[in-house]
Amino acid sequence: MKKLTLSIVLLFASVTLFAQSPKYIFYFIGDGMGFAHVQTTEAALAAREGKIGFNALNFTQFPYVGMAQTYCSNSLITDSAAAGTALATGEKTSSGTIGMNADHSQDLESIAVKAKNEGLKVGVLTSVSIDHATPAAFYAHQSSRSHYKEIANWLPKTGFDLYAGSGLLKISDNYYDSISKHCGYTVVRGKDAKLRGKKVVWVEKEGKSSGNIALAIDRKEDDMALAEMVERSIEYLNKDAKKGFFMMIEGGQIDWAAHSNDAASIVYETIDMDNAVAVALEFYKKYPTQTLIVVTADHETGGMTLGADKTGYGTKMDLLFTQDGSQGVVGKDKSKAINAEAGVGFTSGSHTAAFVPVFAIGVGAEKFSGVMNNTDIPKFIQEIIEKQ
Ligand SMILES: [Zn+2]
Numbered sequence: 001m002k003k004l005t006l007s008i009v010l011l012f013a014s015v016t017l018f019a020q021s022p023k024y025i026f027y028f029i030g031d032g033m034g035f036a037h038v039q040t041t042e043a044a045l046a047a048r049e050g051k052i053g054f055n056a057l058n059f060t061q062f063p064y065v066g067m068a069q070t071y072c073s074n075s076l077i078t079d080s081a082a083a084g085t086a087l088a089t090g091e092k093t094s095s096g097t098i099g100m101n102a103d104h105s106q107d108l109e110s111i112a113v114k115a116k117n118e119g120l121k122v123g124v125l126t127s128v129s130i131d132h133a134t135p136a137a138f139y140a141h142q143s144s145r146s147h148y149k150e151i152a153n154w155l156p157k158t159g160f161d162l163y164a165g166s167g168l169l170k171i172s173d174n175y176y177d178s179i180s181k182h183c184g185y186t187v188v189r190g191k192d193a194k195l196r197g198k199k200v201v202w203v204e205k206e207g208k209s210s211g212n213i214a215l216a217i218d219r220k221e222d223d224m225a226l227a228e229m230v231e232r233s234i235e236y237l238n239k240d241a242k243k244g245f246f247m248m249i250e251g252g253q254i255d256w257a258a259h260s261n262d263a264a265s266i267v268y269e270t271i272d273m274d275n276a277v278a279v280a281l282e283f284y285k286k287y288p289t290q291t292l293i294v295v296t297a298d299h300e301t302g303g304m305t306l307g308a309d310k311t312g313y314g315t316k317m318d319l320l321f322t323q324d325g326s327q328g329v330v331g332k333d334k335s336k337a338i339n340a341e342a343g344v345g346f347t348s349g350s351h352t353a354a355f356v357p358v359f360a361i362g363v364g365a366e367k368f369s370g371v372m373n374n375t376d377i378p379k380f381i382q383e384i385i386e387k388q
């Protein structure tokens with residue numbers, strides 16, 4: 001009898017303990033990052049060491065790998081608004097739509113909002129502006145991705161603990177003052193910002209672009225960088241995160257570099273996102289049974305591939321590291337010449353419907369294998385958040 005009572009007590013204690021165990025979710029979205037973006041990066045890193053093959057990034061070594069279909073409700077080829085909405089809410093919608101259904105009759109709830117309602121702290125981080133399509137899909141509801149002003153108004157309304165990025169595109173002069181005074185946000189600026197207060201909006205310094213933090217290939221000492229943003233955000237969100245935290249981190253400029261067919265910038269941006277993943281991985285190592293890291297993309301951009309007409313069976317991927325600035329700095333001709341010489345090809349300056357990769361490690365990571373729809377990804381994450 002005594003033994004039975006003891007085991008019941010132990011069972012109850014372990015159930016309670018498990019129920020209280022916080023969850024830490026890192027959801028990385030490489031905007032436009034298809035398989036070739038990842039592979040070209042790894043091939044360039046190997047070639048730089050004189051090797052043929054691929055030097056693995058952190059996230060390609062994750063134990064679970066799958067691929068996702070990215071089509072949206074009205075097109076085989078999606079855009080970041082519909083794809084962001086799918087990755088945020090688990091529902092397909094029409095091109096250009098943020099956090100609403102296809103005919104804009106209904107708002108859709110994102111997993112970030114669900115996580116917040118479950119008591120997790122929530123952070124939305126991006127290397128572009130906070131009102132851009134991918135981050136916006138996690139907190140806003142708009143019929144068009146270009147309603148930047150309205151999207152910015154959703155930011156305090158949804159009220160996540162932390163928003164970080166280069167800035168906001170179309171806000172009134174007193175926007176930051178107003179969200180500080182009326183919505184409890186502390187607005188901090190620049191690389192060395194200290195994240196403090198109850199809720200934080202973290203943007204670049206005045207005078208720097210509000211549209212994007214500097215591309216990794218062009219970065220200067222005093223520019224914000226995604227890895228540091230993740231590091232500082234973990235410290236901030238984890239301070240009193242009794243139930244844990246949910247963080248969405250977007251590498252937003254892989255897509256932009258791919259739209260311009262700028263292979264060198266794609267490589268630098270992909271490495272940059274991987275550096276941010278490395279920070280999350282360090283955290284995972286401390287809490288391996290409570291942490292989930294998912295790395296995926298919203299769609300492929302550029303129809304990028306390894307191998308091009310000019311080089312045939314030969315490649316010189318290390319040449320990508322000789323481009324000493326983004327295409328905007330060195331010029332289109334030079335960047336295109338380097339692509340051709342390196343053996344990187346593009347079929348498009350737009351998005352494609354190609355599969356995107358999904359990598360996962362940690363609690364529940366086994367769900368992320370095989371072929372899935374992009375809408376499955378947030379559903380799986382939600383199941384993991386809700387479990388126990
Ligand atoms: Zn794009």
